[in-house]
Amino acid sequence: MITSAQMRAARALLGIDQKQLAERAGVSLPTVQRMEASDGNVRGTIDTLGKVVAALDEAGIELIADDAVSRAGGRGVRLKLPKV
Numbered sequence: 001m002i003t004s005a006q007m008r009a010a011r012a013l014l015g016i017d018q019k020q021l022a023e024r025a026g027v028s029l030p031t032v033q034r035m036e037a038s039d040g041n042v043r044g045t046i047d048t049l050g051k052v053v054a055a056l057d058e059a060g061i062e063l064i065a066d067d068a069v070s071r072a073g074g075r076g077v078r079l080k081l082p083k084v
Contacts, residue, residue: 001041003042018033018036
């Protein structure tokens with residue numbers, strides 16, 4: 001799964017806008033806009049989600065799930081759990 005926050009952060013790291021992500025993924029701009037407007041996990045068809053994740057992966061983005069370890073040693077960001 002990918003969250004809307006991860007999509008926005010991935011685009012920021014790549015320095016691309018929503019239109020460029022849509023072009024790279026082969027999906028429409030309104031689809032990317034709708035995905036990024038989602039709360040939490042992005043909603044969409046498996047095919048569309050796969051295209052977006054594949055486009056981000058090809059561009060060098062590693063999506064890190066909660067409590068997962070990063071596979072590679074590259075730079076990145078991760079949101080810390082809030083202090084209680």
